[in-house]
Amino acid sequence: MDGTDGGRRDVAAGQTGHGRSMEQKTAEPAVGTAAGPKAYGFLTAVESGPHGIFGGYLLVDALGRPLEFHCTAPVKVSRAQQILFGSTLQSHLHGQQIGATLLAEATVAPEIVLIDSQPMLHVRGHTALPVALVRDGAAGDEAAIVGGFAVGGAVVSPHASDAGRVDDLRERLTELAAAVDLREPFERIRAAIEEAQRH
Amino acid sequence: MHPMTSDAKDGRPVQSWRGPQLALPAVTVLPRLAPLVARPAALRLPIDVPRPAVTRIALGDQRQVVRSFRFQPSTAPAAPVPPKPRPQEPPPAVSLAIVMPPEAATAEPAGEQSGEQVGQGVEPKRTRIAPPADVVKLSERFFYLLQPDLETMLQTSSLGFPRQPFPFQFDGMAFLVPRHGAVLADEMGLGKSMQAISSIRLLVRSGEARKVLVVCPKGLVSNWTRELADWAPEILVAVIEGDPQRRRWQWSLADVPVKVANYEVLVRDRELVAELGLSFDLVVLDEAQRIKNRSSQTSEAVRSVGRRRSWALTGTPVENSADDLVGIFEFVAPGHINERMSPKAMGAAVTDHVLRRTKDKVLKDMPPRLNRDERIELTAEQRETYRRAEEEGVLRLSSLGQEATIQNVFELVLRLKQICNFDTFTGESAKLDCLEADLEEIHASGKKALVFSQWVETLGRLRDRLGRFGALEYHGGMSTAARDECIKRFKHEKKHSVLLLSYGAGAVGLNLQFSQYVFLYDRWWNPAVEDQAINRAHRIGAAGAVTVTRFLAANTIEERIDEVLRRKRDLSDTILSQAEAPAATGLTQEDLFALFKLAPPRAAVLRAAA
Numbered sequence: 001m002d003g004t005d006g007g008r009r010d011v012a013a014g015q016t017g018h019g020r021s022m023e024q025k026t027a028e029p030a031v032g033t034a035a036g037p038k039a040y041g042f043l044t045a046v047e048s049g050p051h052g053i054f055g056g057y058l059l060v061d062a063l064g065r066p067l068e069f070h071c072t073a074p075v076k077v078s079r080a081q082q083i084l085f086g087s088t089l090q091s092h093l094h095g096q097q098i099g100a101t102l103l104a105e106a107t108v109a110p111e112i113v114l115i116d117s118q119p120m121l122h123v124r125g126h127t128a129l130p131v132a133l134v135r136d137g138a139a140g141d142e143a144a145i146v147g148g149f150a151v152g153g154a155v156v157s158p159h160a161s162d163a164g165r166v167d168d169l170r171e172r173l174t175e176l177a178a179a180v181d182l183r184e185p186f187e188r189i190r191a192a193i194e195e196a197q198r199h
Numbered sequence: 200m201h202p203m204t205s206d207a208k209d210g211r212p213v214q215s216w217r218g219p220q221l222a223l224p225a226v227t228v229l230p231r232l233a234p235l236v237a238r239p240a241a242l243r244l245p246i247d248v249p250r251p252a253v254t255r256i257a258l259g260d261q262r263q264v265v266r267s268f269r270f271q272p273s274t275a276p277a278a279p280v281p282p283k284p285r286p287q288e289p290p291p292a293v294s295l296a297i298v299m300p301p302e303a304a305t306a307e308p309a310g311e312q313s314g315e316q317v318g319q320g321v322e323p324k325r326t327r328i329a330p331p332a333d334v335v336k337l338s339e340r341f342f343y344l345l346q347p348d349l350e351t352m353l354q355t356s357s358l359g360f361p362r363q364p365f366p367f368q369f370d371g372m373a374f375l376v377p378r379h380g381a382v383l384a385d386e387m388g389l390g391k392s393m394q395a396i397s398s399i400r401l402l403v404r405s406g407e408a409r410k411v412l413v414v415c416p417k418g419l420v421s422n423w424t425r426e427l428a429d430w431a432p433e434i435l436v437a438v439i440e441g442d443p444q445r446r447r448w449q450w451s452l453a454d455v456p457v458k459v460a461n462y463e464v465l466v467r468d469r470e471l472v473a474e475l476g477l478s479f480d481l482v483v484l485d486e487a488q489r490i491k492n493r494s495s496q497t498s499e500a501v502r503s504v505g506r507r508r509s510w511a512l513t514g515t516p517v518e519n520s521a522d523d524l525v526g527i528f529e530f531v532a533p534g535h536i537n538e539r540m541s542p543k544a545m546g547a548a549v550t551d552h553v554l555r556r557t558k559d560k561v562l563k564d565m566p567p568r569l570n571r572d573e574r575i576e577l578t579a580e581q582r583e584t585y586r587r588a589e590e591e592g593v594l595r596l597s598s599l600g601q602e603a604t605i606q607n608v609f610e611l612v613l614r615l616k617q618i619c620n621f622d623t624f625t626g627e628s629a630k631l632d633c634l635e636a637d638l639e640e641i642h643a644s645g646k647k648a649l650v651f652s653q654w655v656e657t658l659g660r661l662r663d664r665l666g667r668f669g670a671l672e673y674h675g676g677m678s679t680a681a682r683d684e685c686i687k688r689f690k691h692e693k694k695h696s697v698l699l700l701s702y703g704a705g706a707v708g709l710n711l712q713f714s715q716y717v718f719l720y721d722r723w724w725n726p727a728v729e730d731q732a733i734n735r736a737h738r739i740g741a742a743g744a745v746t747v748t749r750f751l752a753a754n755t756i757e758e759r760i761d762e763v764l765r766r767k768r769d770l771s772d773t774i775l776s777q778a779e780a781p782a783a784t785g786l787t788q789e790d791l792f793a794l795f796k797l798a799p800p801r802a803a804v805l806r807a808a809a
Contacts, residue, residue, distance in 0.1 A: 055263075058345060063355040066270045066345040073264040101263040179355045180347055184325070191327070192344045196266075199337045 041110035052076040055098035056189035064180035095122025326369040332551040367561035380532035384555035408480035415485035417461040478505030487511035491526035517771035619752035648716035669695035712741040
């Protein structure tokens, strides 16, 4: 279907197989979206008991279909880190160690990076891309939203650095929000990370 | 004392200790006395101590290992693909059967239900396409896991449906789409063909399948073309039929994504298909139990077709024995299972390839169905008539020895079953006595009942005795107009509490969900037909529970047949790991001989079971 099946023989000839994506382990710099489709980033971290924290970054097109996926090996927090970073530990782990690392791996620059947890907002300090927090919210209840906006059943709250760009960010998300629930791609990332742990 | 300082150069916390400089206070004295009291302003006491070890604590400077996966945008399922143009007019001598859009197809698919009738107001379901177990590479598993849910894919690709599918039908599509080998074994009436067509549509629209072949029994070709027009109106379809020249041209059509052929045509054109070098992205077999016999021409012809994906649709993957499923898997996933495996091992092996749902499991809004097996003791005279007929019949079969045919056995079974209904000499019927008692109550409460029998003659006798309940007859011997009138009267006139139907005419196509009771006066050979009959009343739209009473004459051929059918259901359950048995597990000629403890002779070649 994508050319990677080209070498596969037919079932009648006794062989089956699948082949769809390319795995690349070398980091590439972001190259922008000038020539490609619009991209949107979904960045999250998943705590997995004894393993540690996994980071996942999914880039999708305007129809919500995957373009790229990057995930980290589990990050384990030491006792010394817990003591010395104190209350800043989560923002350091999510924002810098996981978030910034994953954003650096992407080959396309998204319109916006959407996150689903407060500590990940700190990734904004390591990227020029706009970052916004997505959470459940009452659709249409604009009055209850301070500094953000409602999209479907979700509320989008930009990082303080992007507070003056609410209209611009809302506009950027219009096309994607018409296709997918903005909370949904995070479920995919979690499913993929779960799969990666089993693999 | 300041025993610890930090090293300002690299900011590391460093433990160190320096000896103090002892500064004494300055003393003012007369100048002349100064030499006398002169002493050093400071006293240095160098103390040499070992330099302590430095402990370095790394705080977040380790490089994270990242795995990256990139997907080609065009590979995503349901990527919008513009509809292909219709092929040019064929030469005059041949013609292309093009399935027209929905306006040409007004008939409701038989036995199909629509999801829009249930589940309204419920949170929309997200159906994920899970990677099949045989997809091993993580990158390929991610390909599926990272796709949007099926509902979103369909919505963003503008793939509308004429009727809203049920959630379980979305699950069926999510099962089929990623699989190269799949058996969709849903119970009859759950929309296997609709699920297959919608999955074909997804693959065609995404460019993943460009050449699809659907193979079905001859009688279902028109059903398939109608359903394809209904559920995938933008996809061109060619029906392979007609004379050899016409078929050659139809097989050769390159720009028609879906071709439909019946099994007989495929067997006939096997060499032609090979000669043309045809290979398909997907081959779908409907009523796939047709290929359960691996050595049959049909099975060989089907398996010889080159293909990347193989899907089998059947409501009865295990009809008689586990070998049936092995036969189907020779097409779906050759060599994956074999007849030497235990039912349990076979069940485990096919789990990822087989999807089976029953109505009870998936149609939550269906009214409850209460099954009641009524074991009837024949009257004394009926019993005597039965005994004599059986003894004489078995003696005759024994005397025939190797000359006995399945037809001889079949005739005896029919005769005994008829006696179970009515004593052929006295007209007595223990079943009818029981039925009358039930109908008294049903009639008094203003409810409606359906009574099924395999004999029109039995229906006539019942009508005579059940006149006070306004009994009406419905069977194949009546004209279409008379049958329509009968249904109309039964539905609208309160005095008609009972409708007597033959299995042949009344088991399909009727919507009688205003009936609360179904009686199976005698049993059909194949439970699938019985289920179809029951489904006339027990279907979506029924007002309440439907009570199904199956009459079974105690210690007769009816009980023995029931026992055989039960055993087959159990075997099928074990393999398919489902609580509900497949709808059809019919009797074979071996089964019929075994009813009388007779071994089937070699001459018995007729297949008696429907």
